Amino acid sequence: MSAPAPADAALSLRAVGKNYGRIRALDGLDLVVPRGSVFGLVGPNGAGKTTTFSIVCGWLRANRGEVDVLGEGAFDPARHRGRVTALPQDSALGRDMTVVEQLTHLGRLQGLGARETREEVERILALVDLTDRARDRVRTLSHGMLRRVGIGQAFLGDPELVLLDEPTNGLDPRQAHTIREFIAAQRGTRTIVVSSHNLHEIETVCDHVALIDRGRVVMAGPVSAVTGRDDEVRITLAEGPVPLTETRAALAGDTAEWDEADRVLTLRFQEKPGRAAEDVTGAALRALLAGGARVSSVARGQSLERTYLELPALPPEQKP
Amino acid sequence: MFGPTPIRDIGLVAGFELREMLRSRKALAILALYLLVAAFISYAFMDFLETAQASLRNPAALLGGDVRGPAAGRRGLVVAPSPPDKPSQGILTARGSPFNRVIFSRITDPASRDFLERQPPIMLFFAYTSFALIPLLIMITAAETLAQEHQSRGIRFVAMRTGRAEYALGKGLGQAGLLGAVTFLAGLLSLGIAAWKLSDFEWSAGLRSLVVFWPRLTVFGLPFLGMAMLCSMNTGSAMVARVAGLGGLAGLFVTHQLFQKYQESSLGPVLRVLDFLAPYSHQDNFWLPSWQDCGPEMLLLAGLAFGYVGVGLLFYRRRDL
Structure with missing residues (x-):
């Protein structure tokens, strides 16, 4: 029997493996994300970042290993809904509903009441600077706006763990800066895991980082330790x-x-x-x-x- | 498999599904398609009625000779003096008329015969064609509902907020609501055409008949919807789901035909079991007069619908999204 996840871990993966046919996407990946940290996941294309996210979020099933989310086992919407949220990569919201309808639907589904959802949606729209497009259909939004709606839905309610896959991809510099500031400001209030190719962004925003290659973690720890800032x-x-x-x-x-x-x-x-x-x-x-x-x-x-x-x-x- | 508040979630998903279909005009397209077919068959039926009425007055018309009445006018043939403005459905319903004998010849049970004779013929015609059309319509339109979200990965936004079972059932409920609404409106349209074209049409009788057949048609569609959901849950693209759904529909139809043909053979018992799972084998009972007679069949078909969805969920809960 393997050792339990550390008590202060928001997320823990032990020897997790995932195959796509003959391709080994994750090969015994071990990862511990401390609670309250802003954690960066870095790696080349095909390293296994998105697969790791997908397994944590319950979209994909691991072939081997153990996943522990918030100390309560693998992701289960019955236990984790509203507490764990994510910005998926390359996922599209329904195009024919308005922004406010989509966010309201997601807020209600994660267990918020009608009034609470209304207030949350207003807060989120202001956060991602889309208040003026609230009543527009999703199909009319630009790529960057869609990304902002995606980021917004991940912060509906009060999630304890948020996973963001390439959050600033497609945003203009000013929007990207705003989102980075927002993410960094969450440190200590909730755990955020950010996957990105943008190493400068990870260094700016995150306090912990893991470098992944070929489905394994090759280096992990506080950013200051990984980059040698401590010594x-x-x-x-x-x-x-x-x-x-x-x-x-x-x-x-x-x-x-x-x-x-x-x-x-x-x-x-x-x-x-x-x-x-x-x-x-x-x-x-x-x-x-x-x-x-x-x-x-x-x-x-x-x-x-x-x-x-x-x-x-x-x-x-x-x-x- | 279920979240803490499954009923609430199913309701939320169903409501959103309906609103989304209306907003995307998908529901309107389905409605238009069904109404178009309903209008077409209703017109065809009226044409048949006119010709039948003319032939009663001029039997030679049946043999391609002299034709009188409104149908003759359209054909530019000899027109009888003072033809009635509109055809009458009485020629079909009047007991002892040749059409009544032809139409109801296969029905031997007196109660059933009496029940069907009391229904406006247009509603019988509408129900008969709907039994054939509804499965096809469902497979074309509903099979893609979840598969499309797998394709776009939009499912990932909701899969973190509710269970897969709640989501699939909510989607199915939304589709069932659309099926009920479309069936009802198509029935109303058929009645409207009948009221416009027939001399002796009675709205009250038509509406009573619609209330009798509308729930039956809707429930008959549920197992097909269940099969469409099964296909949709376990495919990754709308096109594949639709093809799988139509393939499944063909499979059910062929099974029923094989059973009809080989029920006395050594394969009979096996085919009987398979046929029991096919909604087509329960179709005849939907013409029975009382709810006591067809109610159990309706419950059985609703159970069959849940059975198909349940089988789909067995795989869906474990598949990658």
Whole structure:
């Protein structure tokens, strides 16, 4: 018998497998999403992100493994309706009803009362900036507007877990920014899982991330840990002197690696009481500047994109 | 399989399905199709009545000779003096008339014969043709209802909010509501045409007859709707669902025909069981006079409808969406 899901997990998948005929879409996928987190799911096309979402939401059945949603077993509308919602990828709402009718229907189905649904629909329409199109038929909406209706329906009521598959796909930059801000603001109030190819978006919005490839999780954890923000500072230097010996001496035990090609000095350290990242960075910068180095930039860790691209398991042709 | 409030969910889905069909004009298209056919057969029936009436006055017309009456006028033949303006249905219903003998010759039970003779002929004609048309109409229009949502994946928005059984039953209930409404309106149209064309048509008798046959026609359609839902639940595209539905309909019809032909053979017992599951085998009982006689058959057909839906749900609850 396998170990139970962690008590603070909103979502837990253990050794989940899914085949489409002879194609193995998920191959023993393990994933734990902490409650209250904004969790990013990243991977190349065909990595298994949408299949993972579909199994969590009960649209697809896993061939093997265990899924636990909100600590109550696999998804079941009787237990989870209104508490777990999703924005599916490439799913179309009925085209002949109006936006407000569609949202009202979905709100009522998830158990809201008539008055509560009315208020919720008004709130959601304002959130996705579609109040002026509320009475229009869905067929008259643009792709971006349809996406916003899809996002809106996922936030009807007060769901505990929301799964969003490519939420900003097709939105203009301003709308995408608004949606990202909204998602980030949900941290701590509900659990949100976002699947996206946009690594910058995931890095901006999410506090946890899992990198998936070929149906398995190849790296997972807090974004700060995955990108090295917790224990790594990268200092880029312009042409000029590089006082490595003096800098290493100033770090008192922490390591400093010099990459001549990129002219990046990477400091690796363990934060301790009385010695935070800022203290390490300050000591290194003082030594560098005293030695005549010309500092171009300082960054904690590396971008999620670089982390992703440096994963050895990913063949170059599959990287986004 | 069911959520915490299945009845509420089924009602919500059924109401939305009906509104969506009306909004998409799908219901209107179905209605138009059925009404068109009802109007066509009603006109054909009136034409038959006119010719029959003329032939009674001029028997030679039956042999292709002299024709009198309104039908003759249309054909540009010899017109009898002072023909009646409108045909009468009395020539069909009058006991002892040659048409009455032909039409009711196969009905030996006196009570049934008396019951049918009291119905306006137009309603008998409408019911008879509807028994043949309704299954076809259902398979063409209702088989796609869920399959279309599988195709567009729109089902994924609702599958997180209600059980699959509630959703399928709600959809089926919406379709049943549409079937009832369309059948009733088509019956009314037939009566309207009869009132317009017949000299001795009585609205009260026509409406009474409609109230007798409308529920029977609707219930007769339910097992076919159940089969359409079965196909719709377990297919991924509207076209495949429709083809599967029409194939199933053909299968039921062939089963019934095989039973009729080979019921005395060694295959008889097997065919009898299969035929029992086919709505066609219960059709004759829908002409019986009293509700006590045809009521059990109606319940049986409603049960058969649930049976088809139930079989569909066995697979539907486990399939990927």
